[in-house]
Amino acid sequence: MAVNTHNHMSGNGSGSDAATFTKQDFASGEETRWCPGCGDYAVLAAVQEFLPELGLPPERVVFLTGIGCAGRFAYYMNTYGIHGIHGRAPALATGLAISRPDLSVWALGGDGDMLSIGGNHLIHALRRNMPIKILVLNNQVYGLTKGQASPTSAFGKVTKSTPFGSEDQPFNPLALALGAGASFVARTVDRDRRHLTQVLRAAAEHPGAAFIEIYQNCPIFNDEAYAVLTDKDTKDAFQIRLEHGQPIRFGADGERGVVQRPDGSVAIVEVADVGEQDLLVHDAHCADPSRAFALAHLSQNVSAPTPVGVFRSVVRPVHGESSQAELQAAHETVGPAELDALLHAGATWTVN
C-alpha cells in the first residue's frame, strides 16, 4: 500500500506502542445533537475516554454506524468513520476489517438498526467471527423516527405504531448473538461508566467479533426503561454482575444467587436456601454456549434481576486470519511478470 503510516500486521485491537493519547484526541469537536439526557452521551464519553487505553493513534481506529440516533456517533469521534445506511454497519465493517487488519474497527447502531433492518449482517458478522467490535445501543424503541416499536420492545408495549400494544415478542439480543455463534457476548448499562468501560476493554482485547449490548436510556420515547438496574433503591436487587470464575450472586448482601437446574436452565435462589457451594460459578470461557444462553434468558427487558457483564468470551478462528499472510505476500510479490503469466495461462497460439 502506498501510504507510509501503518504497521500492517499488528493485529486488530490493542496496539503495543506506548504513545499516550487522551480523551480529547478521540473527540471530533463536532457539536453533539442528541436530546438532553440521552444515554448516547454517556456511551460516547465512555468510549472516548477508554480508547486511549488501546495505545492506538486515532487514525488507526474506525467507527462505522448505521441509521438511527446512535448513527450520529461516527461524527463525534475524531477517528476515521462512516455514517452508512440503515442496518449495514456490520457489513461495511466486515469489508474494512478484512482488508485492513491493522485497524481497530468498531460498528455501532441501535436496536432497530442492528436487530431489525440489519439483523442479517449482525448474525453473519458474529458467525464469521470478523475482527470487529459491535456495540448495540438498545433503548427498546425507534428514536429518530419518533417513537415506534422496535424488535426489542416488550410484548404489549404501547408506542405510536402499536397503539393497542405490541403484538410481537421482543428479541433477546444476547441469546440471538449466542445463537449466531458469537465468540464474545456482553451486556452493560449506559449509566454505569465503570462497568461499561470494563466491558469495552474486554471486548477490545478479544480477538474476533465482540457483541456488546448496551442498555441505553431514551428519555424522550422510553424513559427509565432500565432504571431498576441503576437506581440506588433497586440496583442491588436487579443487577446481577457476571464475573468469570466467581459464583453468581447479587443483592445488597449477596443474599441471592443463581443456580443451574438439572435441565440446564438457570434460576434465581436465596443463597440461604441452597448454600453457597451450589451457586453457579460463572465460566465465560466455557466452549459450550448453553449456560450463557440460559443466563441470557434469566430476564427479558429487565422484568426480573438481569445479568450484566461478559457472558461469553472464547477464542476461535477469526475470519481472514488464515489467508492473511498468503494474501499479503501475494500483494507484495506479484508484479508484471506474474500478471503476464496469468494472462497467458492455458492454451495460447501466436499469429505472425
Place this chain on the structure above:
Amino acid sequence: MSRTVDKDRVVIRIAGDSGDGMQLAGGRFAEATAVFGNDLVTAPDYPAEVRAPTGTVRGVSAFQIHFASRDILTPGDTPNVLVAMNPAALKSNVDTLESGSTIVVNDDAFTKRNLVKAGYDSNPLEDGSLTEFQVHRLPMTSMTVRATEGIEGVSSRDAARAKNLFALGVLSWMYGRPLPVTEEWIEQKFAKHGPILTANLAAFHAGYNFGETTELLDVQYRVKPAALPAGTYRNVDGTTATALGLIAASVTSGLPMLFASYPITPASELLHELARQRRFGVRVIQAEDEIAAANMALGAAFGGQLGVTATSGPGMDLKAETIGLAVALELPMVIIDVQRAGPSTGMPTKPESSDLMMALYGRHGESPLPVVAAATPAHCFDAALEAVRLAVDYRTPVILLSDAFLANSSEPWLIPNIDELPRIDPRFAQGPNLDDDFLPYLRDERLARPWAIPGTIGLGHRIGGLEKEDGTGNISYEPENHARMTSLRAEKVEGIAQDIAPLEVDHEDGAELLVLGWGSSYGPIKAGVRRVRDRGGKVACAHLFHLNPLPANTGEVLRSYRRVLVAETNMGQLSRLVRAEFLIGAESFTKLEGEPMLAAEIEHEILERL
C-alpha cells in the same frame, strides 16, 4: 476414401442430455479450434434446471461454436452441423436447421424409451422426417464401450460416459482439428484417475479413427486458419476476461482487491473464478446477501482497496441503496451486473440487456454514476479495466454491465502487452490539502475528492450518507449547498466524457442509416451490417462502450445520419435515452426472447430500411 471440402465458416451445435458432458466436449473442440488458428465465437446453452429429468427436452444441454477462416462476430445463427446425443437433443434443435444441414446422431440412444421421453411418436431416423438433412447414424455408446473394453478399473458405466469424447473425436476428424491439444488436456484433467484417463483417451481416439477409416462419413472439411492481427491469443469467455481485467487493474494500480459477492446466476462463475486467485492477492468473501456484498466492497474501498461486487438484476435491486451511499461518499467501487432476462426471477440463465435504465437511474435522489458496458467476451477485459480506471480516477462507484451471453460465450483474445495497460494511480491523500487543514470534499481538476485512507496521520474524517457541506464534508442541510453538491456530483460524472474515447463510426460512403448498439449486440450488429454490405447495401454502425456519460461526440454522430436504428435486447431503453438526450427520431429494434440477437435479424431490419 473421404474427400476434402474447403469451407470459410462452419457452425456446429453439439447437444445432449445435461449429464452427457456436452459443455466439456464443446469447450474442448473450441480450444483445439482456437489453437488451430480459426476465429471463433462459442455459446453454451444450459438447461434452466440443475437436474432436469434425463432424456427430456427440458434437460437438453447444448454448445454452439462458429469458427471461420476470417474474423467472425457471433456464435452463428443456425448450425450447419448438429450432433445429437439423444432424441431429445434432436427434437429441441432440429427446427433451427436449414435444409441440407448435417446431423450426426448417437444411434444407440434412439431407443423406444428415449423416443417417448423426448415426445416422439415414431423414430425420426426411420420415419422419413429427416430426409432434407444428411443424417449420420453412429452407434457412439457401443463403440465407446468397445473401445474401452479391457481397461482395468473402468466399469461399463464409466465407459459409456466417455461417449462425449468419442463425439469430440469424430468432430476433430471431420474438421481436421489438432489432436495434441485435446490429448494433453485429457492427460492433465484425469492425471489422478489412471483408468478413466485411459478410457477417455481411448474414446477420443476411437471417434477420430472412426471418422478416418469408415465410409460412413464421406467428407472431411477444411476451415483454414484465420488471418487475425498478429500477436498471442487465447480463448476466453466473458467471465474469465472480466476476472483477468479486474486482476490486471489490481496489480497495475497496486490496490489489493476485495471481491464480495452473493451467489446468483449468471454471475456466480465470476465469484468462482476470482475465489481461485488468492495468489494474486484477491480476497474473496461470499457475503450473506447482496446488500452485504455491496457494503463489504464499499468498506474495503474506504480502507484503500479495490472494492468490487458482482451480481445480476435481482441483486442490483438490492444493492441500489448502497450504490447511492457510494455516490454520496464518493469512493471508488465497481459493481458488475451480469444481466439476465427479467423482471423478477425472470429467466436466470437467459441473456437480456434490460438493466440499462436501472444502472443509469435506479437509485433514489439524483445519484449519477458512470456506466460501462462490455461488448464481446474478450472485451470484458478492457471493460473491467475501464470501470476500475474511472472508479479510481473519479472516486465514484461505476456500474459495469455484462450479460449472460457475454459471461458464457467465448472467443479468441489478443493478449495485451502489460506495458500498454491503462495506468491506474490511486493517488491517496498524504497530507493536508488546504493550508494545515484536510478537507475531504475539496475537489481536484476532475472534481474528484481526495481518497484519504484510515491510518494516514492527520487526515481522519467522518463521511456519511447525509448531505455534506461542499469542501469540508460536514453535515449540511443548507439549501444552496445541496443544490451545489448535486450539480458538482453530476458535473464530475459528465466531465468523464472528455476522458473517454469518442464514439467511433464504422461508416460507409453513401450510408444514410446508422445502426447504434451497446453491450452484447455488438457482434450481431457488426455481422448484420457486414451481410448487408456484402449485398451492396449502404449502412453505418456505431457501438457505445460508455453509457454514462455518453462519448462527447455522440449527438453529433447521431444527427449526421438521416435515420438511426437502435438495436438492443430490451424494450428500447437506449433508443429512449438518445431520443431524450439528442431530440432525434431514433428507431428501435428490440428482441426479448431470452436469446442473443441474430445477425440475420439485424440484416433484415437494415434491409427493410434501405
